[in-house]
Amino acid sequence: MVKKSQIKKSISISFETVILIIIGLFSLLFTIYIILNAYEQVFFQDIRYLQTLRRFRNNFVLELIEQKIFTAGSDVSLHEITKDNFRYISFPSINSSIEVTASLKKGDQYYIRGNKAHVIRRENSNDTLVYFDEKWRTTLSMDELDINSLIFLSSNDVNYLFKISNIAIKTDEFKTDSEENLVPKLFIVCENSNRVKIITAELVNATRK
Numbered sequence: 001m002v003k004k005s006q007i008k009k010s011i012s013i014s015f016e017t018v019i020l021i022i023i024g025l026f027s028l029l030f031t032i033y034i035i036l037n038a039y040e041q042v043f044f045q046d047i048r049y050l051q052t053l054r055r056f057r058n059n060f061v062l063e064l065i066e067q068k069i070f071t072a073g074s075d076v077s078l079h080e081i082t083k084d085n086f087r088y089i090s091f092p093s094i095n096s097s098i099e100v101t102a103s104l105k106k107g108d109q110y111y112i113r114g115n116k117a118h119v120i121r122r123e124n125s126n127d128t129l130v131y132f133d134e135k136w137r138t139t140l141s142m143d144e145l146d147i148n149s150l151i152f153l154s155s156n157d158v159n160y161l162f163k164i165s166n167i168a169i170k171t172d173e174f175k176t177d178s179e180e181n182l183v184p185k186l187f188i189v190c191e192n193s194n195r196v197k198i199i200t201a202e203l204v205n206a207t208r209k
Helices: 004-043 059-069
Strands: 053-055 086-091 096-102 104-106 109-113 116-121 128-133 150-155 158-168 185-191 196-208
Touching: 059 109, 059 128, 059 185, 059 196, 109 116, 109 128, 150 185
Parallel strands: 096 116, 128 185
Antiparallel strands: 053 109, 086 096, 086 150, 104 109, 116 128, 150 158, 158 196, 185 196
């Protein structure tokens, strides 16, 4: 006859084994994710059946905005924001936050990861350009943003607060200031299957965490 103590010991060992197996599986999945992520970024090629990397469909719009806001040789007073490493962009009014990573570009074509926002910056500019895909993995509520809505662009140490000053759906509706741009601006280009939206926001404040 099996003693109760032996049964308890057997159950305890089995429970510990299950915990170790679960931890091992999580470690394996995380390692695979890191490897696949590195593969996509190095070779600019998506993993079959796991399509997370793709061409930015409105690449011409992104290049047009980039040319307008990043004027080569412009005489500006650079702000610390242009040198910071951003981690998240947040939209409080629609309760959305998206992880930020560096832009992906091969030749003249920008690429995009489905769950990230990508940042483009230039050394001679105070402005920052962010582009992302408007889907369930990022947000589906960009149409709910209005003029004066707030946007946070956050690094490890600083929260930068911006206020939306313009929203354009067509490229000819997008305008930049004619005078020197000493106040940092954030430009957002987001696309979905129906349209591309261009958002302009000005820096209001920056607070250290």
